[in-house]
Amino acid sequence: MNIRYKNCRILTSDLKVLDDAELITVNDKIFYSGSADKAVEIAGGMTFDREIDCNNDLLMPGLKNAHTHSAMTFSRSLADEYCLDDWLHKAIFPREAKLIPEHVYWFAKLAYAEYLAGGITACFDMYFHREANAKAAVETGFRHVFCGAANDFGGFDTLETYYNDLNSFDPLVSFILGFHAEYTTCEDNLKFMSELAHKYEAPVFTHISETAAEVEGCKERYGVTPAVLFDRLGIFDYGGGGFHCVWFTDEDRKIFKDKGLYSVFNACSNLKLASGITSVHKFISEGMKIAIGTDGAGSNNALDMFREMYLDTVLSNVETNNAAAVDPAVILKAATSGGASCMGLDDCVSLDAGMKADFIRIDMHHPASLPENNIVKNLVYSGNPGLVKMTVIDGKILYENGEYTTLDIEEIRKVTKEMVKDLAI
């Protein structure tokens, strides 16, 4: 499948906008991206399944949702009155106990629909019933990176099996080691986690320092913060990182910086669950590796990376009394190439030739894109899912002008409507 995207602009890896450009995909990869002049030469010897006039719109790398629980779409706008601890125990865990693989299959598809409509081309997902979810991902054509979610209630016994099986299941699917969090995982299991990381020389991810209470609990149990504990146990010896990172100390950030670990921000979820506000500016000024995620639909409640980018840019302003506390360009990188690298998708970081063809078309004729005083700032400060005209993953157009090519949104709507009833408590 060869597709030629004509009359476009391209967001380069250093966040410059290349005018008068073309992009050519061959099967799952970007074959050419650059000036239209040179594209004419290259295209001369090729045949195309489709040639698309992009109306001078912007093609840019897809947004990477670096922390989510996709199938938790079932819990959107349920139990919004709880803080994290009560929310988990009173609203979420009792429903999750009823979840069967078929639920996860359909609610993950609902999440994919929202991802595609919002310009998200990959997710880093921590959930269960993974076989069903992987099936949904492959059928949709969505790039899904699973993260281990083991805790004392289960998952450590199957972690290695998933690691091996899901990393050889399909090119769209991969698996990274991970566990739920310190507060749900005893020391023996944490040590087992470290052994596995060493055995496979593999990165490990986990929820970390999401709430003040979590950090206090860890200190009571071990005398140190979660980041210090995990580091001492050798869990991060081959990289990885943490989700949320709201209550990181200077020492926590130093550990993450020194080990090259990723801090994944989840601003909306942290606001909504009253967990706190991350000091994003500190992570950036210290040159740390960062990425951005939506968290699940139950605690956000949107799977909208534009809203995340906006908040990760502006929320530090009040704390620092500085309207330029965070550079929006750094946040746009975190949401694209940062997320890709965090998730092990090193072939999805840019629109350079040879990379996977995972990209989106941004409507540059939408009023929120105008005037073009600064396109990068427009994307971060005034972008919204309504600007996404097309989403392409692995060279396949999965979403175009509001329509899905692999998902039947009506069927998803009807099936999930019934399934919500199954999960009532």
Add this chain to the structure above:
Amino acid sequence: MNIRYKNCRILTSDLKVLDDAELITVNDKIFYSGSADKAVEIAGGMTFDREIDCNNDLLMPGLKNAHTHSAMTFSRSLADEYCLDDWLHKAIFPREAKLIPEHVYWFAKLAYAEYLAGGITACFDMYFHREANAKAAVETGFRHVFCGAANDFGGFDTLETYYNDLNSFDPLVSFILGFHAEYTTCEDNLKFMSELAHKYEAPVFTHISETAAEVEGCKERYGVTPAVLFDRLGIFDYGGGGFHCVWFTDEDRKIFKDKGLYSVFNACSNLKLASGITSVHKFISEGMKIAIGTDGAGSNNALDMFREMYLDTVLSNVETNNAAAVDPAVILKAATSGGASCMGLDDCVSLDAGMKADFIRIDMHHPASLPENNIVKNLVYSGNPGLVKMTVIDGKILYENGEYTTLDIEEIRKVTKEMVKDLAI
């Protein structure tokens, strides 16, 4: 012009969702909204210019943008590095000095395009070159409420003329008394403002307590906060209210509460300019009148009421350590009926028969609307402009499935692109 909207759901004034509904407009008004069964009887004797199958989508009152500077779209993503004071003096005022009526006409049209695409059916706008702006509003069919913006640099001499002229210009246009802010207005002019309010027995609006520095400056000059000062001068004797209200004291809120004044929140702008975070939960628990606005595109940078609603709901959670600090239903009311009442649009508060036909169609088949665990919460927590399928003002469909009926977005794009160059400093 009679239009019949079939197969829809309707958001009622008490935020219930009426299923199996229809809505019928006759010219500029809602003629019927209610059960489909009864609609069939009523429609039997009528002829329609158009009958629309709404596919079971939700019709709801349009969002009311209760504080904005529409034509400031010229400044989107310009000078994002400044806090309020520098932003005004270094970036905005020098460019505004170059603004001519034609600029305002076109940049207001760009704002209208964004309003319509984001489900906004009326704006409360503080800016200048009002004749040009009023022309743009009437040509677009947009409901535009002007607010006086007088300060020591000008505007008090023409305030009364505008009040009389623009309130008799066109049914879509009205004018409410107002001045810029305490820090730009001397005591003599404030007294003049009060006299005018008394002469016309009319409400007055102004920027108020937006930054801590503004409040401190006022205290140095007068020994009291802006709200106390304006109250003492009698400016609020016939109602009105203030924009921002970030640094309100308990006493300020009491004055506003006792006088029935509107507090208009602008969460995004206040975050972006590092002005602060409003304690929205206090206003609500004290039963105050509230409304919501985007502020201008230079300081937000989107004209997106969904993002505002989200932030007005969740930002108080962290301050209060309570995930239910603010009821999203109250915020949705503030963004619809609250805004309408604030702006003097008492015939735009709901979709009841007899009201102006100002409403929007929300895509209930979009993944962000699913599942329907709670439709009101979905709108506030996961809504975005991409859900708006149709925007109707004064009975006319102005936006439908991404297309405008009265605006030529390509022409607006091209003209404003050139005009930005005129304004360079």
